[in-house]
Amino acid sequence: MNENIISHEELAMTAPTIKISARNVDVHYDKTHAIRGVSAEIPSNSVTAFIGPSGCGKSTFLRCLNRMNDTIKNCQVSGDIMLDGEDIYDPKVDPVQLRAKVGMVFQKPNPFPKSIYDNVAYGPRIHGLARDKSDLDGIVEQALRRAAIWGEVKDRLSAPGTGLSGGQQQRVCIARAIATAPEVLLMDEPCSALDPIATAQIEELIDELRQNYSVVIVTHSMHQAARISQKTAFFHMGTLVEFGDTKTVFTNPRDPQTESYITGRIG
Amino acid sequence: MIEPNPHKSLFVASAQTKQRATAEKRFHMLGLTAIFIALSMLAILMTTIVAKGSGAFQQSFITLDVALLEAKLDKKGTRNPDNLKKVTTFGYAPLIKAAMEQIVVARGIETDLTSKDMAAIVSKSAAAQMRDRVLNDPRLIGTTTEFKFLANSWIDGYLKGRVTRETIGKNKNISSAQLDFADRLIELGIIEKSFNIQFILGADASDQRPEDAGIGVAIIGSFAMMCVVLLLALPIGVAASIYLEEFAPENRLTDFIEVNVANLAAVPSIVFGILGLAFFINMMHLPQSAPLVGGLVLTLMTLPTIIISTRAALKAVPPSIRSAALGVGASKMQTTIHHVLPLATPGILTGTILGLAQALGETAPLLLIGMIGYVATNMPETVSQGLLSPNSAMPAQIYEWAKRADPAFYERAWGGIIILLIFLVTMNLIAVRLRRRFERRW
């Protein structure tokens, strides 16, 4: 009961607090049991990586965190997922509001067929975050700066977003997610469609984003997980096998399955 | 500006979220309304067709015992067929009047009608019906024979509720005294409604006898056209698709052909009618109103549809099968004919049936080459007659009926639509069955 009297500012200063906590999450698609009893606690202001062989459920679990699975028919989620202590699957919760708080970046860069400016302004516009045009301009600029792409696009904000290179597109998509002022950023293999140079830029960006957001990233590259994350979760066959500090997971895994995966024997 | 605000609870919907949720609901309802409108149009259309058309399959008949007097029909008593043929339908008409008088007396019906007015409730086709039967079987002369005559269309309409004493007004064709008379005959069971096979099998009739008109000859006309379309469009369409899909080099000519096919599929059907008139009739001097010409015009119209669906079917055959056949040393032509074509057959047939269904319902081009209803009075007897002698087609017959002034024909037009739709539904069901049965996933 002690932590109740500690203010949020103090919390942010001290040891990482828990942003999202999941307890006994199960996901079914029709007859497939995709996620089995996963429990995990995701800290704020840090990068958490989900690793595991393909089809292990890491992306599915990620999509549970902002209820993106709602858009898939026949997908059933049970268990509790709390964001700041509030159950996000509570019937009173509007997923629209939740997703503004928990933004998402996808595997393939998916800019809308609009201008770069309109892409980034999309979220603030639908959520009514800007009071006027100059306010919106400010939000767009800040989001693009934070996504480290402002310098490259500031002179062609009205050009279509689809005309950029893959890495630039992905950073515009990150800016687009940031512009809705989320608290958590979910990233589903954000670098898998990019070349090594663009990947390095995005990785650098993720490290910076940690200052303001809790970042959860799904990756199939163990090296990437080791480079950028503070916490790592290893999924296998729909279960969460191991979850801990990245260093520990990679150097001294508790579970033999984790060890086999990291050393390249499975996956 | 865009700093996170962790104090906002998820459980409290902001005013804006509520507003957006309402907008969402409104849009959802809008979509639901649209689909509801579309489907209720279908329901209205179908109900109208069935409600207005089913009457055509029922017809009022008057059963009369007619004395076939030798004095009127065969004065010489020789039963010589040539002499019998000399007696025209006018010679038979008095017999009906006599039969009517007979009934009035025998059944004790009170009426002020003259025998001419009484006989008028029988269809004008009655005399011809009697004559045909007598010519077929001269032994009937001198006997009293039971005939089942069509009632005229006004009496038929009266039985079906289309004609009432209020609506006839000053109509010259029917009076309320005749309706009173008909009422008595109905009570006596002499006028009765029963199933009317003539409507499905029979020929069209003149403006004066809507009760006698049938769609049978037009069905034959449509059938003949469909045969032409099938025999021409299927092989040509499949050959063209095989060329375009499997062999055509990528050059301007191929592009040009493809653009042509795509555009022809969207050319208004009436333009094909103009082509048919100018080319097949005015230039090649093929007979007007002939199902052959109709078939040729519909072939040109259906070809793009068949080519497009056949190409889709060929495209759906995976390249691995082609590679496999080429790999064992088959030539490209052998690969296509032995392997690709058989696998694409269900798709090709489905497309062809749908193309035929489209051609079957087409009206506009047929009007221009003269296949309009009034010519459809004779059943063709041979194949070449079926193709070359003037005929109509189901939709053209329906159009012809819709244009006539007598509302009794409208019922027949709707009834014709029911028959046309039955054909179309059957064809579509076959296509669906075919698709389901051979549906294959690679």
Add this chain to the structure above:
Amino acid sequence: MLTHILILMVLALALLGFWLGKRKAILAATSLHSLPVHYASYVLLMTILPASLTLAIWSLAEAWLLHDQSLTLSTTNNTLAQTDTALKSIVVIIVAVLSLFFAMQKVSPEFRARNVVEKFILAALMVCAALAILTTVGIVVSMVFETAHFLNLHSWKDFFFGLDWSPNFHGDSALSILPLLWGTLYISCVALLVAVPVGLLSAIYLSEYASSRIRSIAKPLLEVLAGIPTIVYGLFALLTFGPFLRDLFGPEGFFAVGWMSDTRSVATAGIVMGIMLIPFISSLSDDIINAVPQSLRDGSFGLGATQSETIKHVLLPAALPGIVGAILLAASRAIGETMIVVLGAGAIARFTGNPLEALTTVTTRIVSQLTGDGDFNSPETLVAFALGLTLFALTLGLNIFALYYVRKYREQYE
């Protein structure tokens, strides 16, 4: 009749060639290049082709020559025709026999019969494909000539720029396309006003909102609506919908406003045509909306957009070129539609803006001018070809435009 027998004889010779060719190939059996059936088909084709070519050329020449002569001396050339037929038969048979003989000579193990036969099949396939071009050419030529003929008889200024359409039999008809075009475009606009919102929203509902069960019921039902022949819609307009409208707006109607005197009107034809176009628009838009990649929907949902916001701000803008193409295709169908307007629109050519009045269209006038009793070479009949050509040009233009849009749209997401 003799031609039939001639054709049968050539066919018999060809079958004989097939059998002989196969026999020779089998007997030669030492490592043939092709299958025996290829040699057989080669001989068959080589027998038929030169003979039928000769027959065709001869018959055409005959028709050409006799057509000129038969007008002047029909009795004297009767004998001439007989000798001609006899000569033709003999020549054709000789050609067939010679080519059969020649083909048999070629049959040997080294001869690449398969390649030759396949080349022939390929040529036949190509001819079939080229028929599409021939049809287009046929359409254009058949209409251009008669249109030129018409413009010789009638002033082009009146046709294109006159304001009156009133054909008569005194030879001073006013035949202007403008009032007809007005009717066509007005009715098409009414049809699109009905079909586009209903069709598009239905497609959106079915592809984005409906459960798979509703979809599996509603989609086939919409296809039924699309499969109904236009004559049915025409009859519905004439006998059901027109009277219904008059019962509402007619002099003795429900509203007793007397706006409508006839059952035929712009609204009668336009609204019924709109119903006909609903499934057309909805199935095209459904394809187009489904082709928008899922990643764009995910992107929008991931930002917290509602479904309707995603549709309005992401899906529809993304699908816009495709939807514009679909609407253009629908417009082209509306302009070329005949039966609904023939039965539902009326026959009065004028410029009226009142949707409850009768108007006439290009297609109805084509039908009435070409099915009337008029002399074929009078401008009143020939004008139908000029109207047809205009209609063809108009719809072709719309189609090319539409296909261009749709193609551009497809390339965007491929």
